[in-house]
Structure formats: structure tokens, C-alpha cells
Amino acid sequence: MLPTVARPDAAVDATTLMKSYPGVQALNRVDFAVAPGEVRALLGKNGAGKSTLVRILCGAEAPDGGTVRIAGRAVDMFTPRHARALGIATVHQELSLVPELSVAENILLGRWHRSRRGGFIARQALEREAGAVLAAFGVAIDPAVKVRTLSIAQQQLVEIARGLSLQPRVLILDEPTSSLPASEVDILLRTIRALSDRGVAVIYVSHRMDEIQRIAHSVTVLRDGRHIETRPIAHASTAEIVRLMTGGPDAAASGPRGMRPLGDVALKVRGLTTAKLRSVTFDVRAGEIVGLAGLLGSGRTELLRAIYGLDPVVAGGIAIFGREPAGRSPRAMIRQGVGLAPEDRKKEGLVLDMSIAANLVLAAMHKVVHRMMLSRHRQAQLSQRTAARLSIRLARPSDLVRTLSGGNQQKVVLGKYLNADVKVFLLDEPTRGVDIDTKRQIYALLDQLAAQGTAVLVASSEVEELMLLCDRLLLMKDGGIVDERIVAQTSLADVMAIAMDGAHEAGMDGRP
Ligand SMILES: Nc1ncnc2c1ncn2[C@@H]1O[C@H](COP(=O)(O)OP(=O)(O)OP(=O)(O)O)[C@@H](O)[C@H]1O
Ligand SMILES: [Mg+2]
Numbered sequence: 336m337l338p339t340v341a342r343p344d345a346a347v348d349a350t351t352l353m354k355s356y357p358g359v360q361a362l363n364r365v366d367f368a369v370a371p372g373e374v375r376a377l378l379g380k381n382g383a384g385k386s387t388l389v390r391i392l393c394g395a396e397a398p399d400g401g402t403v404r405i406a407g408r409a410v411d412m413f414t415p416r417h418a419r420a421l422g423i424a425t426v427h428q429e430l431s432l433v434p435e436l437s438v439a440e441n442i443l444l445g446r447w448h449r450s451r452r453g454g455f456i457a458r459q460a461l462e463r464e465a466g467a468v469l470a471a472f473g474v475a476i477d478p479a480v481k482v483r484t485l486s487i488a489q490q491q492l493v494e495i496a497r498g499l500s501l502q503p504r505v506l507i508l509d510e511p512t513s514s515l516p517a518s519e520v521d522i523l524l525r526t527i528r529a530l531s532d533r534g535v536a537v538i539y540v541s542h543r544m545d546e547i548q549r550i551a552h553s554v555t556v557l558r559d560g561r562h563i564e565t566r567p568i569a570h571a572s573t574a575e576i577v578r579l580m581t582g583g584p585d586a587a588a589s590g591p592r593g594m595r596p597l598g599d600v601a602l603k604v605r606g607l608t609t610a611k612l613r614s615v616t617f618d619v620r621a622g623e624i625v626g627l628a629g630l631l632g633s634g635r636t637e638l639l640r641a642i643y644g645l646d647p648v649v650a651g652g653i654a655i656f657g658r659e660p661a662g663r664s665p666r667a668m669i670r671q672g673v674g675l676a677p678e679d680r681k682k683e684g685l686v687l688d689m690s691i692a693a694n695l696v697l698a699a700m701h702k703v704v705h706r707m708m709l710s711r712h713r714q715a716q717l718s719q720r721t722a723a724r725l726s727i728r729l730a731r732p733s734d735l736v737r738t739l740s741g742g743n744q745q746k747v748v749l750g751k752y753l754n755a756d757v758k759v760f761l762l763d764e765p766t767r768g769v770d771i772d773t774k775r776q777i778y779a780l781l782d783q784l785a786a787q788g789t790a791v792l793v794a795s796s797e798v799e800e801l802m803l804l805c806d807r808l809l810l811m812k813d814g815g816i817v818d819e820r821i822v823a824q825t826s827l828a829d830v831m832a833i834a835m836d837g838a839h840e841a842g843m844d845g846r847p
Contacts, residue, residue, distance in 0.1 A: 345404070346371045346505050346536035347392055347423070352401035354387050354560075356738065358730025361387040362398070363560040371504070374527060374537040376547045376568070379557035380580050380770040381742030382728035385540045386428050388557070389509045392538070393425040394418035406504070422504030426494050426511050428540070428741045428768065434483035439465035441482055442497045468500040473522045487514045487678050487764075488631045488796070495523060499530075506530060507538045510741065512546060513768045514678065516631045516796040524550050542742075542770050543797075544573040556580055581772055597622050597806075599656060601790030602673075602759045604642065606651030611637040612814045614651060619759070619790040621656075624781060626801035626822075627794040628830065629811030635794035636678060637814065639761045642792075643675040644668045655759055672758035676748050676765060678794075684748040685736050692718035692732035695750045721750040725776065741768045749777060753784070760784060762793040766800060778804050798830050 348368040354361045361384045369375045377385050390396040392403065394413040403410050405421045418425070432441045439458075442465040465478040474492050482490060495511055506527075512520045520543075527537055527550055541547060547554065548568065555565040556579040563579050571579075598621030607615040612634055619625045627635040640646045642653055644663040652659060655671040665675070677684050685694055695718040718732050725746040729739060736747060745768050752760060765781075766774045781804060785791055795801050801808055802822055810818040810833055818833055 344370060344407075346373075346406060347538070348404040348407075349388075349392060350402050350404075352388065352391060352403075353399040354384075354391065354396070355399060356730070358734070360560045362391070365401070365557070365560070365562045367392075367555060367562065367565075369505070369536045369538060371536050372531050372534045374531050374539060374550055374552050375565075376551035376554040377538055377540045377557070378542075378547070378554055378576060378580060379563075380728075381746070381768075381773060382740040383557040383580070384560040385557060386509055386740060387560075389425065389427070389507055389538070389540065392418075392505075393423050393507055395425075395427075419501060422501075423507065424498040424501040424503035424505070425507040426498045426509060428509040428513075430487070430490050430494060432482045432490055432493060435481060437462070437479055437481055438469075438476055438485070438493050439478035441493055442468055442478070442500050444497065465496075465500070468496050472496050472499055472526060474519070486632065486636065488516065488519065491515055492519060499526070503535060505536045505538070509540045510542070510768050511539075512541060512543060514764055514796065517798075519631060520546065542768065542774075544576065544771065547576070548573065558582055577771055580770070598788055601656055602642070602792065603654040603657070604651070605653070607638070607641055607648065607653065608650040609637065609641045609646050609648055611646070612641055615814075615816055616651075617809055617816060617819075619792050621758075621788045621790050622785050623807065624785050624791040624793065624805045626805035626808045627792065627811055628798055628801055628808050631796070633811040634814035635811055636763055638811070639675060639677075639763050639792065639794055642668075643673060643761060645675075672756070673761065674752040674755055674757035674759070675761040676752050676763065678763040678767065684751075685744060687737040688735055690733045691722070691727070691729055691736050691739065691747060694736050694747050695721045695732075696754060697751050717754060721754055724753070724780070725750050726773065742770055742773065745769050746773065746777075749780070753780065757789060759790045759792070762791070764795055765793060766795070766797075774800070799827065802827050802830065 345368040350366050352362050352365040365388060367388060377388065379385050391398050394415045394417050397413070403413060405423065410417065433444070439462040443461055462478040469476055469478060472495070474496065476485070476489055476492060482493065485493065491511065491514055495508070498506060511523060515523065524546065527539070531537055539551060551568045553565060553567050554571045554576060556563040556576065558580060600618045601621045602619040605616050615638060627638060629635050637646065641648060644665050644667060648663055655673060658671065660667045660671050692714055696714050715732060722729060722732065727743050727746045727750065729743065736744060739747065749765060766777055769777065781791055793804065805822050808820045808822060808830060809816045820830060
């Protein structure tokens with residue numbers, strides 16, 4: 336086959352890219368070109384090859400074959416440093432900030448010399464420069480604080496700010512909004528539009544179709560490592576995109592849940608108060624799915640953490656099926672049948688350097704240990720069954736979790752708890768980075784769990800998701816529950832309005 340003709344007008348132009356990993360052809364003869372000022376959405380199911388393409392375009396990984404041209408010139412021996420020098424800024428799917436450094440140091444990482452005269456880094460100058468970047472982006476984060484004190488969403492904003500600070504000609508964003516609430520997503524989309532107007536080429540990976548429809552000029556769909564199609568957004572409805580991604584007809588959209596009979600109170604929270612929570616009181620019944628809605632920093636994650644025994648409780652208490660746990664620690668909670676699938680899968684959810692199979696059975700050791708011995712056979716069986724249930728795309732169950740695509744790692748976090756027979760299941764952003772098809776699978780799985788009597792408490796920044804998944808919503812603000820809605824008796828518009836109201840007020844103490 337003839338090599339594809341180069342496009343001299345393109346900001347980035349890759350032709351016939353090949354990349355394989357053990358057992359997977361991650362990219363197979365992929366052509367991909369983006370023009371200056373164009374916003375291109377890069378789409379595909381979990382494991383389709385999006386992040387692999389991104390890593391090649393920014394020099395983080397070398398292709399096995401094919402050519403990359405930047406502004407018309409072929410690049411060889413391409414490194415991230417090389418890519419940055421050519422004006423390519425990348426925000427990777429996995430957060431890569433240094434927790435012990437300040438926000439300013441992270442934003443200007445590797446470029447400290449700019450504000451350095453003698454041997455010392457002028458801290459104030461650094462913070463001023465980073466502060467200007469954040470302010471231009473419209474985000475209120477103190478440049479002096481250490482990154483480890485930030486929430487995941489704030490860290491994501493800092494990563495993006497770092498990309499913006501490079502004043503790139505090509506900006507690559509790999510799922511930049513996976514943990515951002517609506518108000519922050521708006522800021523980002525506005526920023527992208529402004530950059531595009533100035534001629535910056537933007538490559539945007541996301542599973543959120545509404546964002547794609549709002550921001551992209553064109554879409555490229557990958558499937559199983561192949562380029563399926565690139566077309567203008569005007570000719571790519573969401574249904575059409577899903578069809579291209581999955582290679583089949585659109586899976587039937589699931590409607591909201593019907594009412595179902597509920598069991599006893601499974602989780603009872605009374606006056607729970609921590610450094611971040613003020614006297615939170617509510618119940619979740621067996622078989623019920625309750626959603627926590629609220630803005631960034633409203634206390635959703637803190638509430639789940641406090642229930643699970645991760646944060647010190649100042650006042651108040653909880654009971655599981657009427658029994659108070661003996662002590663407040665994750666151990667005590669696990670013993671009572673409580674599980675938490677955390678937001679930060681890297682830090683708390685997974686052991687990246689253990690196999691996929693081992694991670695999947697981590698919380699269900701009793702099922703795979705026989706007479707004090709780990710049964711490899713049972714581990715393999717159980718993990719294979721779970722992988723199939725969640726359609727985790729893997730080469731071999733014995734591969735390290737690290738080798739999975741972002742979305743597939745998220746599925747392993749959930750899979751781990753599906754095997755653990757939890758009675759009260761706490762989930763923080765369970766579909767972060769998960770493709771649209773898999774989201775529906777996850778909703779169906781949680782629905783099944785509830786039908787079997789599990790109480791589910793789920794925090795999400797996507798109100799639409801909560802409306803599809805939950806029986807009841809609790810709206811959080813400033814560490815407290817400020818409102819409550821039965822999903823069957825409310826509308827998306829209603830819940831959005833409450834959220835917006837919160838956003839309006841949050842703007843007073845947050846953004847400029
Ligand atoms: N370092 C690696 N070692 C082995 N396999 C890998 C590695 N990186 C990616 N893969 C495999 O390559 C395939 C493509 O992964 P990639 O991360 O590009 O998917 P993706 O489209 O970004 O998915 P997601 O939406 O889940 O982020 C997957 O099957 C993945 O398991
Ligand atoms: Mg990815």
C-alpha cells in the first residue's frame with residue numbers, strides 16, 4: 336500500500352502509525368491529521384487506542400512504524416522535550432503532578448530557570464507567574480499550596496493549566512474533564528474555543544458526548560486500534576458516533592429506574608461531623624441507590640470517606656443494619672460489609688504492579704483461598720468471570736493492571752467490589768473515564784446489586800448519570816446536605832437548577 340500523502344497545512348499529521356504491546360495491536364495503520372485552529376474529538380471505547388495515539392503524538396512513546404509530521408516536517412527520534420519545543424502541550428489521562436511540590440512549581444515544572452537568577456528559585460516570582468496562568472484560565476486555586484492537598488478535580492485543573500502555560504500550537508487533552516463538575520467543564524470549553532480562534536489545534540479525548548457536540552469541529556473514531564472514520568461534527572450525531580465506536584447499532588438507552596420495594600435501613604448516618612462535614616444525617620435502605628450531587632468541594636468525597644472510616648469524626652455516628660461498627664476504620668467497615676470504590680484509583684483503588692486477576696479478587700480473598708492456600712484456579716475463574724461481566728479489555732489476566740487502558744482500570748476497581756459481596760456499597764465517580772457503552776453496563780450492574788438487597792451510595796459530578804442510576808438524590812453544599820429529591824418525582828431541569836443555584840453562590844467564594 337502507498338504511504339498516505341503528507342498534508343503540509345496540518346499542525347500535526349501522522350500516517351500509518353503502528354503500535355503493539357504484548358498480546359495487543361494498540362494501533363493499526365492509523366492516519367490522523369489536525370489543522371491549525373481545528374478542535375478534533377478523538378473517540379473510541381475503552382482500550383480503542385486513544386491514549387496510545389496521544390502518547391505517540393507527544394513523543395512519550397515511539398511507534399513501531401509510521402511517520403509523525405509537525406507543521407509539515409517529519410520528526411524522528413521524537414521525545415517529550417522535543418515535542419514541547421515544537422509547541423505541543425499534552426494533558427495526559429493519568430494525573431502526573433508531583434504531590435509534594437506546590438501548584439506553582441508543578442505548573443512551571445522544568446521551566447524554573449525562567450524565574451531564577453542566582454542559585455535560588457524565586458518562589459514569589461514563580462507563584463506570580465503560575466497565578467497569572469490560573470487567573471487567565473479562570474480558576475481559583477492558590478499557587479502556593481502543595482498539590483497533595485488538592486482534590487482530584489483541582490489537580491486536573493492544575494494539569495490543564497500547566498498545558499496552557501506552555502502557550503502551545505497544539506494542545507492535546509486526554510479526558511481532561513473526567514472528574515470535573517459542570518461549572519469547571521464550562522471554563523475549559525470556553526478556553527478551548529478561545530485557543531482555537533487563535534489558531535491552536537486541539538485534540539480532545541472524551542467520553543462525554545455533550546462536550547464533543549459543543550466543542551469539536553470534527554471527530555475521529557478509533558476501534559480496536561484502527562481508524563474507523565473522521566468526519567465533521569455536523570455529520571456526527573451522538574447516536575452515529577456510538578454506532579461507529581461500537582461497530583453495531585446503538586445499545587438501547589436505559590430509562591430511569593422504576594420504583595422498587597426497599598428493605599430495612601442499611602446505612603444510617605446521624606449528625607456526622609468532620610473537619611469538612613457539618614452534621615450530616617440521612618438513611619439508605621437495602622435495595623436503594625442514593626446519589627450525592629453537588630459542586631466541586633461540596634463534600635461528596637469527604638462524606639464517603641468519613642462513612643468508610645478514613646477521616647477522623649468529630650461528632651455523630653453511623654450504623655450498618657442497626658449496628659454501630661466497632662471502631663472507625665476501613666477494617667471495621669469492611670467487616671460490617673461496607674465497600675468503598677474511591678475516586679483516585681491509582682492511590683486507593685488498585686495495586687498497579689499486581690496482575691489484573693489478583694486485583695479483581697483483592698476484596699474477595701475468601702472465595703479464592705482454600706485451606707489457607709491461594710487457589711490459582713479459583714482466582715483465574717473468578718477474575719475471568721468478572722472481566723467478562725464488565726467487558727474489561729485485556730490480553731491476559733496475568734498482565735499487570737498498569738498495562739490496561741484508563742477506562743479498563745476503572746472497571747477493575749468496580750470488579751473488585753462486585754466480588755466482595757458488600758452490603759453497603761459506596762462509590763465515588765464510578766464511571767470516570769468509562770466509555771458510554773460500559774457506563775450503561777455499570778448502571779445495570781449496580782441495579783442488579785440493588786435488586787439483590789445491596790444499599791448503594793454514589794457520588795458523581797454528572798447529574799444526568801445520577802438521574803439514570805438513582806432512586807433518590809441528596810444535594811450537598813459546603814459539607815452539608817441542603818436538599819433532597821426522589822428521582823421519579825423530579826426532572827433533570829429541576830435538579831440542574833438547584834445545582835446552578837449552588838454554583839452561583841459558590842462563585843462568590845470561589846472564582847473571580
Ligand atoms: N504499556 C502498555 N503495556 C501493555 N499494553 C498496553 C499498554 N498501554 C496500552 N496498552 C493496551 O493497548 C490498548 C489500547 O490502550 P489505550 O490506553 O490506548 O486505550 P484508550 O482508547 O485510551 O482507552 P480508555 O478510554 O480506557 O482510556 C489496550 O488494550 C491496552 O490494554
Ligand atoms: Mg485512554
